[in-house]
């Protein structure tokens with residue numbers, strides 16, 4: 001790597017960084033020395049865990065019964081106590097926790113005290129409805145303050161939340177509610193998106209009508225004023241329910257391994273996986289990573305512009321910033337509504353100091369052009385972040401120059417729903433290379449291996465794996481420990497398979513290339529090709545479907561589908577449109593295929609597996625590779 005591609009951190013940043021103080025306190029002289037010291041990862045994570053409030057300290061740091069981990073055994077903790085209670089009773093009581101901006105332009109400022117009291121009222125309401133520790137609660141809410149409040153209320157009483165991205169369809173919602181066997185569903189009348197109100201309660205009603213036997217109650221937040229039908233006895237308004245509740249509700253001391261949430265994510269089969277995270281280790285992982293990577297200080301105004309419906313929002317809009325007592329921006333709507341400078345207006349008005357977003361968003365802003373950011377004062381920004389996909393060096397440089405004013409380091413954070421927290425990322429002391437997430441964080445052992453599981457030589461591509469457990473790792477897949485073992489731990493012994501392709505360069509920097517499996521990354525959102533295919537074969541005209549990802553200049557990948565039709569059905573542009581809409585209805589708008597191509601037959605292996613690789617090579621004009629296993 002030539003020196004002109006290296007962006008070293010400024011002396012000022014390094015001098016004042018949280019991580020520098022941490023190292024100084026322990027007599028650790030350099031970044032390399034830090035990584036070496038943290039090779040004793042049980043020691044490192046125990047040090048980090050001490051920064052949280054525990055009701056009872058742990059007696060054993062780790063029990064690793066491959067591939068099942070338990071961290072901080074014997075410890076009693078509650079993540080909601082760490083996120084709210086301790087601040088509401090201390091000097092941060094009147095500090096703003098969330099600056100919420102609705103898409104129509106309404107602004108609400110929630111202090112820690114406000115957030116704590118509303119969470120307590122809602123937690124009391126949950127208890128009144130009979131929700132107990134371990135019960136599952138499904139949340140289908142837009143980006144409004146009631147979403148973190150409902151999550152924290154569940155955490156307070158030990159209930160397990162399962163947030164479903166509000167862009168998902170009623171079918172996707174129904175499947176996830178049923179998998180979780182949720183007793184309670186929380187939604188809103190609607191959500192604002194590009195000036196329109198999306199009817200969330202109506203989608204919820206459709207899911208309920210399709211059959212969700214476990215659901216006893218539905219709580220509805222009034223957000224848009226859309227007219228909704230309320231089924232008496234089952235459906236309750238949030239504001240009615242909480243009106244008479246007490247402002248006080250203690251967070252229950254929980255076992256550090258108590259389940260905090262499940263979050264569904266796409267895998268290589270049609271059935272989404274319920275990723276399970278727990279209170280203790282997850283709290284330690286997200287707290288540590290935000291504090292030291294984004295270097296959060298008391299005076300920062302931090303903005304993670306993700307959606308809480310995905311893991312980035314769970315970890316870095318809800319839990320980590322609140323545990324750190326930060327002031328965060330939370331924005332409800334589209335980034336380009338009503339004009340492409342909506343974000344830059346918010347940054348200038350609030351004096352945002354840290355912005356964390358995705359390469360897709362950056363490429364979208366690049367397309368609009370730099371005149372939109374140039375028109376606003378973004379000089380308060382000091383750090384930027386990126387997540388969700390590999391960031392191409394061109395987008396990196398644009399972000400650095402036109403958002404960061406050439407001054408702000410970019411923290412390219414590689415991680416997954418499964419990892420809970422950042423795994424590979426710079427710290428403020430790390431020299432940056434545009435397009436690389438740099439090195440594994442202290443206490444984290446991400447590496448690159450070849451087909452046989454041997455460490456790949458520097459400069460050669462391979463599969464990204466993780467060699468040792470970490471506190472915020474998924475504990476299992478909900479109700480399916482066999483699939484957990486099979487999916488992540490069966491390829492090679494003792495290596496966690498990330499599903500990503502990557503390369504380690506001569507400096508030990510990692511370059512993630514994208515997924516190495518049948519999972520697409522559409523605008524930073526994971527989508528299994530088989531989810532799209534199963535949706536399509538459920539259509540009466542479709543016999544077979546094969547989905548591939550094709551490159552898109554803003555969204556990274558977009559789905560393209562090849563279909564064969566059943567007898568009696570003819571290809572037509574109308575049918576193609578109908579099928580695209582069908583997929584959007586079955587899964588959600590993010591899954592809408594960019595193109596549908598009708599074929600008489602699909603290429604298959606002798607064992608009958610559709611060869612997506614071949615379709616992809618053909619579509620992208622690449623060499624088709626080894627076709628010896630092809631049927632014809």
Ligand code: WTA
Nearest residue numbers: 387388389390412413414415416417512515
């Ligand atoms: C991809 C999102 C390159 C990767 C937090 C991973 C990235 C998947 C990066 C997880 C990054 C995430 N550079 N690729 N900085 N961050 N990815 O579960 O393919 O929605 O496996 O979690 O996103 O997506 P998920």
